[in-house]
Amino acid sequence: MHELSIITSLFETLESQARDHGAARITAVELKVGPLSGVVPELLQEAFDMFKLGTVADGAALTIVQPPVRVRCRSCGAETEPQGLVFKCGECGSTDLSLAAGTDLYLEKVELETD
Amino acid sequence: MTKKEILVREALLGSNDKVAADVRRMLRQRKILGVNLMSSPGAGKTTLLERIAERLAGTHRLAVIEGDIETERDAERIRAKGVPAWQITTGGACHLEARMIGRVFPEIPSDLDFLFIENVGNLVCPAAYDLGESLRCVLLSIPEGDDKPKKYPKAFLTADCLLITKSDLLPVLAYDLEGVKREALDINPRLTVFVLSALTGDGLEPFLEYLHRAREKAAAPDA
Numbered sequence: 001m002h003e004l005s006i007i008t009s010l011f012e013t014l015e016s017q018a019r020d021h022g023a024a025r026i027t028a029v030e031l032k033v034g035p036l037s038g039v040v041p042e043l044l045q046e047a048f049d050m051f052k053l054g055t056v057a058d059g060a061a062l063t064i065v066q067p068p069v070r071v072r073c074r075s076c077g078a079e080t081e082p083q084g085l086v087f088k089c090g091e092c093g094s095t096d097l098s099l100a101a102g103t104d105l106y107l108e109k110v111e112l113e114t115d
Numbered sequence: 116m117t118k119k120e121i122l123v124r125e126a127l128l129g130s131n132d133k134v135a136a137d138v139r140r141m142l143r144q145r146k147i148l149g150v151n152l153m154s155s156p157g158a159g160k161t162t163l164l165e166r167i168a169e170r171l172a173g174t175h176r177l178a179v180i181e182g183d184i185e186t187e188r189d190a191e192r193i194r195a196k197g198v199p200a201w202q203i204t205t206g207g208a209c210h211l212e213a214r215m216i217g218r219v220f221p222e223i224p225s226d227l228d229f230l231f232i233e234n235v236g237n238l239v240c241p242a243a244y245d246l247g248e249s250l251r252c253v254l255l256s257i258p259e260g261d262d263k264p265k266k267y268p269k270a271f272l273t274a275d276c277l278l279i280t281k282s283d284l285l286p287v288l289a290y291d292l293e294g295v296k297r298e299a300l301d302i303n304p305r306l307t308v309f310v311l312s313a314l315t316g317d318g319l320e321p322f323l324e325y326l327h328r329a330r331e332k333a334a335a336p337d338a
Contacts, residue, residue, distance in 0.1 A: 095304035
């Protein structure tokens with residue numbers, strides 16, 4: 001339950017984005033939230049709706065994109081989606097892997113409006 | 116009125132990660148190994164630190180940062196072992212963040228070998244916050260049950276080592292030790308697993324050796 005702390009940090013970024021681009025308001029926000037980010041999209045949405053009132057993003061629509069988990073194999077180089085919570089290469093079965101995607105927790109883009 | 120779309124691509128915890136990177140750089144310059152201990156409440160983090168303090172007394176210098184929602188209790192236990200300790204009380208927050216460490220950092224002696232950070236007892240949220248550590252340890256005590264790794268995957272996914280603690284209770288509890296190891300390694304095949312009892316000291320030696328090796332590696336110039 002640290003979604004509110006993440007949203008607090010998001011709004012610091014949103015305020016500075018609006019300032020840097022001389023925007024009057026932010027009308028849309030897109031976040032990228034991986035299944036292994038430890039963040040629950042529904043809770044993030046609720047925290048966003050609560051927090052946005054009276055800010056530069058009051059009225060902004062929030063989109064949360066959830067990319068699937070992907071692992072890259074250090075043995076054969078394949079990039080695959082692991083099944084369930086078993087991290088092994090979908091091609092050769094090796095467990096010598098690096099995470100290619102899944103822990104993402106990004107502010108992807110914002111839509112700004114100037115008067 | 117004009118509209119435009121800006122591609123930002125900025126980490127939502129970017130401000131945390133920046134402070135964490137500063138802490139990590141300062142620790143490496145001073146050849147201090149930063150260790151982040153994470154677990155549920157009551158898994159034995161403080162007791163483990165008490166044992167480590169006893170074992171390293173006189174040969175190594177260590178300090179501890181304690182994270183709790185309330186009370187100074189853990190820091191007092193550590194100080195009673197002659198080790199300097201700083202208590203961070205979060206007042207409700209379920210995890211430590213890098214800027215909390217950054218605030219305490221100026222008070223930490225610069226001639227340490229180890230800086231242990233005991234996170235708030237919580238197997239979920241602390242995993243999302245880099246504190247600038249070089250080694251992340253997750254503790255799982257045997258009474259918590261053998262089904263936890265896949266129920267709380269992120270803590271195991273981001274850890275370097277897993278400490279299965281309170282092994283002295285193995286004879287009296289129905290516990291699938293091999294099954295727990297297998298589940299944890301399914302999630303993170305790179306985990307180093309230790310089974311130990313901070314109460315009896317069983318299994319502590321291999322973990323201490325691991326800490327020393329990690330410290331040498333973190334202090335290496337190309338680390």
